[in-house]
Amino acid sequence: MGQRSAMQPSTLELAHNARVALDDVQLQRALAGLPGGLVAQRAAARDRLPEFEALREVGRDIRNHALAHLDLYLEAYESNAAAAGAVVHWAETPREANDIILRLCREAGARLVAKGKSMISEEIGLNAHLEAAGLEIVETDLGEYILQIRHETPSHIIAPAIHLTQEQVEADFRRQHAHLPTDRRLVEPAELVGEARAVLREKFLAADVGITGANFLVAETGSSIIVTNEGNGDLSQSLPRMHIVIASIDKVVPTLEDVTTLLRLLARSATGQEITSYTTFSTGPRRPSDEDGPASYHVVLLDNGRAELLGTELREVLRCIRCGACMNHCPVYNAIGGHAYGWVYPGPIGAVLTPALIGVEQGGNLASASTFCGRCESVCPMKIPLPKLMRHWREAEFDAGGGKRGFRAGLAAWAYLARRPRLYHLLARFAAAGLGALGRRRGAFSWLPLAGGWTRHRDLPAPQGRTFQQLWSERERGVS
Amino acid sequence: MTSRTAILAHVRASLGISPRTDPRGATVAARLADRPRHLIPERAAKPRTALLAQFRDFLRAQPADVIEAASNEAVPEAIAEALRAADLPPRVRMGRDPVLAAMPWERAASLERRFGPAEPADEVGLSRALAGVSETGTLVLASGADNPVTLAFLPPVHVVVVAEADIVGCYEDAFAIVRKSFGARQMPRTLNLVSGPSRTADIGGRIVIGAHGPRRLVVVIVGEPAPPGA
Numbered sequence: 001m002g003q004r005s006a007m008q009p010s011t012l013e014l015a016h017n018a019r020v021a022l023d024d025v026q027l028q029r030a031l032a033g034l035p036g037g038l039v040a041q042r043a044a045a046r047d048r049l050p051e052f053e054a055l056r057e058v059g060r061d062i063r064n065h066a067l068a069h070l071d072l073y074l075e076a077y078e079s080n081a082a083a084a085g086a087v088v089h090w091a092e093t094p095r096e097a098n099d100i101i102l103r104l105c106r107e108a109g110a111r112l113v114a115k116g117k118s119m120i121s122e123e124i125g126l127n128a129h130l131e132a133a134g135l136e137i138v139e140t141d142l143g144e145y146i147l148q149i150r151h152e153t154p155s156h157i158i159a160p161a162i163h164l165t166q167e168q169v170e171a172d173f174r175r176q177h178a179h180l181p182t183d184r185r186l187v188e189p190a191e192l193v194g195e196a197r198a199v200l201r202e203k204f205l206a207a208d209v210g211i212t213g214a215n216f217l218v219a220e221t222g223s224s225i226i227v228t229n230e231g232n233g234d235l236s237q238s239l240p241r242m243h244i245v246i247a248s249i250d251k252v253v254p255t256l257e258d259v260t261t262l263l264r265l266l267a268r269s270a271t272g273q274e275i276t277s278y279t280t281f282s283t284g285p286r287r288p289s290d291e292d293g294p295a296s297y298h299v300v301l302l303d304n305g306r307a308e309l310l311g312t313e314l315r316e317v318l319r320c321i322r323c324g325a326c327m328n329h330c331p332v333y334n335a336i337g338g339h340a341y342g343w344v345y346p347g348p349i350g351a352v353l354t355p356a357l358i359g360v361e362q363g364g365n366l367a368s369a370s371t372f373c374g375r376c377e378s379v380c381p382m383k384i385p386l387p388k389l390m391r392h393w394r395e396a397e398f399d400a401g402g403g404k405r406g407f408r409a410g411l412a413a414w415a416y417l418a419r420r421p422r423l424y425h426l427l428a429r430f431a432a433a434g435l436g437a438l439g440r441r442r443g444a445f446s447w448l449p450l451a452g453g454w455t456r457h458r459d460l461p462a463p464q465g466r467t468f469q470q471l472w473s474e475r476e477r478g479v480s
Numbered sequence: 481m482t483s484r485t486a487i488l489a490h491v492r493a494s495l496g497i498s499p500r501t502d503p504r505g506a507t508v509a510a511r512l513a514d515r516p517r518h519l520i521p522e523r524a525a526k527p528r529t530a531l532l533a534q535f536r537d538f539l540r541a542q543p544a545d546v547i548e549a550a551s552n553e554a555v556p557e558a559i560a561e562a563l564r565a566a567d568l569p570p571r572v573r574m575g576r577d578p579v580l581a582a583m584p585w586e587r588a589a590s591l592e593r594r595f596g597p598a599e600p601a602d603e604v605g606l607s608r609a610l611a612g613v614s615e616t617g618t619l620v621l622a623s624g625a626d627n628p629v630t631l632a633f634l635p636p637v638h639v640v641v642v643a644e645a646d647i648v649g650c651y652e653d654a655f656a657i658v659r660k661s662f663g664a665r666q667m668p669r670t671l672n673l674v675s676g677p678s679r680t681a682d683i684g685g686r687i688v689i690g691a692h693g694p695r696r697l698v699v700v701i702v703g704e705p706a707p708p709g710a
Contacts (some may be wrong), residue, residue: 076508081492143680193683220515257518286669287626307487311495
């Protein structure tokens with residue numbers, strides 16, 4: 001699970017992955033910090049900004065506008081970026097994007113590549129592609145670096161190593177940094193950070209190419225934007241002689257005024273910060289009079305299914321600004337972590353995006369990793385109706401023949417009844433009366449056929465004898 | 481067909497647009513030309529004194545060190561004093577910013593200045609911010625020979641000079657200053673919004689100040705000259 005070299009999804013093993021995750025003591029310890037951490041911090045940031053809820057509506061409208069004019073804004077972006085000296089490349093598929101980036105690295109005579117955090121690079125399996133060609137890739141975001149030396153993938157889109165405890169990281173550093181004294185102190189998080197800083201500094205200075213993602217592209221100015229806290233992305237893109245940006249086509253927004261609204265929502269939704277330490281707008285390569293910065297600047301625009309998605313009822317998912325709030329607030333994600341989802345994007349956004357990108361046969365089942373409690377939608381800064389979109393995939397997966405035979409038969413039986421309300425009410429009445437009589441003494445069942453999934457962990461309260469429909473119609477008639 | 485053509489055609493097909501009868505061009509042109517402002521938080525529209533106080537409060541919370549200088553003439557000594565107080569060597573790396581260059585550096589004779597982009601051994605980078613943004617305590621830095629971008633990220637300490645007169649309420653006002661300095665649709669190679677020292681929470685979810693960028697951010701706020709006759 002979570003091997004960086006293998007981008008093969010393990011989405012179909014969701015149930016198994018979840019069971020393993022629930023029994024993983026370290027993982028459960030690591031996840032326990034979420035409610036008091038990112039969730040509480042977001043709530044505090046929202047409360048400090050009275051306009052927050054109103055901004056969500058504005059943000060949603062900006063993204064809808066950008067997507068409805070996506071082709072035109074992409075053309076404007078390209079033209080303004082090129083005017084500033086950027087070279088813009090277009091890639092329909094991951095393979096094409098990987099090939100372009102490898103070619104650029106070769107043109108730069110690169111041996112060492114410093115990488116900022118980029119989920120798109122995970123999506124296309126960029127590291128494996130470049131490594132297979134003999135390049136050394138160093139992830140410089142601290143969380144990503146830890147995962148790279150563990151040969152794992154991110155389990156969260158903004159806090160990639162959230163599944164790990166400090167003790168695990170210490171063990172990794174002692175193993176990986178074997179050249180350092182074995183008796184050194186690595187007790188405080190600051191000591192671990194300091195060690196990574198020293199090790200990675202050498203890499204920043206030696207790197208030939210820097211690769212970053214982009215949180216946004218600005219059509220007005222032809223700029224790409226990264227939103228970070230560590231400063232690694234800025235070092236990655238300022239010190240090497242070539243800067244390559246990999247971004248999906250949905251990242252473009254019209255103007256700087258549009259970006260500011262999204263920036264006011266992004267950090268607050270993600271980490272509860274007012275704004276991150278660094279928001280960097282990059283436009284073209286270094287100017288003739290500049291004394292630092294990259295000599296060349298390339299942007300690779302990746303489609304990988306997004307243009308197709310734009311024409312479907314899932315279009316709203318393209319508004320996503322990758323803050324991670326949906327997963328932080330998801331009871332299922334909080335219980336099983338990100339790796340159990342089996343591909344690049346976990347949590348509610350992953351359940352919607354994954355089947356769209358790798359196919360319903362592979363990813364359609366992720367929508368079952370939801371209680372449909374709706375918390376994700378209620379915190380999404382872009383107001384994406386995630387439960388509605390997950391419901392779409394549940395239906396699509398069923399139509400495509402997904403799910404186990406017993407589950408499909410049960411669902412078909414239920415559908416048969418649901419379409420015949422009289423029969424449904426009659427049977428419900430029998431069931432409620434029967435179970436009510438059977439369970440009258442204890443008031444609950446510790447075991448019931450077909451309900452083992454529930455009763456293994458808790459009792460099922462016995463019905464009181466009449467159905468909701470019965471009680472309702474009696475109430476309507478004024479009977480008590 | 482190139483990938484560019486294919487992607488754009490695919491987008492248009494998904495949107496149900498026929499290029500020949502596309503009515504959207506005017507909308508997009510107007511949006512890019514007019515750049516309408518959206519909802520701006522009220523905290524960005526406070527009276528001037530409250531705006532300046534808010535800027536300082538957000539900086540301190542990040543946490544940044546806030547140093548006051550009464551005027552440009554007082555900046556060199558203020559920086560020398562700040563470095564001394566923090567037990568740092570009296571040496572800064574800086575660009576050719578004309579405003580910084582015009583300051584009376586002879587008043588801080590012990591302070592050594594080196595010029596050009598940051599080098600690995602530099603301990604203190606010195607930049608001048610184009611603007612400050614009160615709504616989040618954000619510094620706006622434009623890269624170039626005046627203020628090389630590496631000064632803001634490579635040295636462990638970053639000192640930023642910002643004039644009180646350049647502190648505005650919201651990001652939009654700061655972009656107006658950028659457009660005035662560089663021209664409409666023009667940008668420096670990097671425009672850096674800096675809001676605190678570098679930090680990470682990637683180890684056990686606990687915030688550590690000082691990740692890959694500066695461990696310490698020192699902001700020197702230069703007071704507004706008193707109005708004549710005051």
